[in-house]
Amino acid sequence: MSTTCFNAHILTLFPDMFPGPLAHSVVGRALDKGIWSLSTTNIRDFATDNHKTVDDTPYGGGAGMVMRADIVGHAIESLPQEAKKTIYYLSPRGKTLDQAKANEIAKAGNVTLLCGHYEGVDARVLDYYNVEELSIGDYVLSGGEIAAHVVLDSVVRLLPGVLGSEESLVNESFENSLLEHSHYTRPLVWNGLSVPEVLLSGHHANIDAYRLEESQKLTEARRPDLWQKAQKIK
Numbered sequence: 766m767s768t769t770c771f772n773a774h775i776l777t778l779f780p781d782m783f784p785g786p787l788a789h790s791v792v793g794r795a796l797d798k799g800i801w802s803l804s805t806t807n808i809r810d811f812a813t814d815n816h817k818t819v820d821d822t823p824y825g826g827g828a829g830m831v832m833r834a835d836i837v838g839h840a841i842e843s844l845p846q847e848a849k850k851t852i853y854y855l856s857p858r859g860k861t862l863d864q865a866k867a868n869e870i871a872k873a874g875n876v877t878l879l880c881g882h883y884e885g886v887d888a889r890v891l892d893y894y895n896v897e898e899l900s901i902g903d904y905v906l907s908g909g910e911i912a913a914h915v916v917l918d919s920v921v922r923l924l925p926g927v928l929g930s931e932e933s934l935v936n937e938s939f940e941n942s943l944l945e946h947s948h949y950t951r952p953l954v955w956n957g958l959s960v961p962e963v964l965l966s967g968h969h970a971n972i973d974a975y976r977l978e979e980s981q982k983l984t985e986a987r988r989p990d991l992w993q994k995a996q997k998i999k
């Protein structure tokens with residue numbers, strides 16, 4: 766089977782954090798197989814002073830330091846042309862990553878992720894390179910690298926040939942805006958708890974109906990926001 770390689774580029778002050786967790790499990794095996802590639806650019810390599818300074822105090826005052834536009838800009842310029850097309854900046858201000866966004870990135874064939882630190886990067890870089898801000902949730906991390914791992918894990922597992930049929934994408938949480946049903950395996954009885962009877966029936970239509978109903982109940986109880994979305998696409 767021939768698959769085109771998905772290319773991920775990371776702009777970071779901490780290249781040693783990659784591939785990190787992405788070298789393991791299905792995503793790591795896909796990296797070994799060449800289904801996707803990962804390259805890092807150390808933003809600090811583009812600093813021009815002896816101290817390799819990448820940040821400075823904010824205009825207008827205030828706490829923290831800001832990553833300089835000229836240095837981050839030079840790091841971006843060093844990327845191959847295709848990697849400059851779609852750049853995401855990991856930031857709590859961005860649109861929150863969801864399954865639809867992960868699918869969109871997976872289909873694009875490549876992605877560049879800019880990881881900030883301190884108070885973030887000079888806003889002119891984001892404007893100049895048409896960078897889209899992307900968040901992984903409503904909390905603040907100390908830098909973008911862990912968020913970049915999350916984005917890449919969610920994207921790479923969607924690439925053709927990454928998941929085996931036993932780890933299929935069918936019926937996953939968020940497909941159809943529903944949370945996934947529960948799963949059970951041996952032993953049949955554990956600590957006095959049995960597996961739901963219908964799953965032992967061998968009746969596939971009943972099993973599918975049971976799982977769908979469980980998905981719907983779970984989604985309605987835990988994620989009213991998703992449940993509303995699911996109602997609309999029915």
Ligand code: ADE
Nearest residue numbers: 855856857900901906912
């Ligand atoms: N950097 C800091 N916090 C973040 C978040 N919640 N999502 C993405 N990048 C971040």
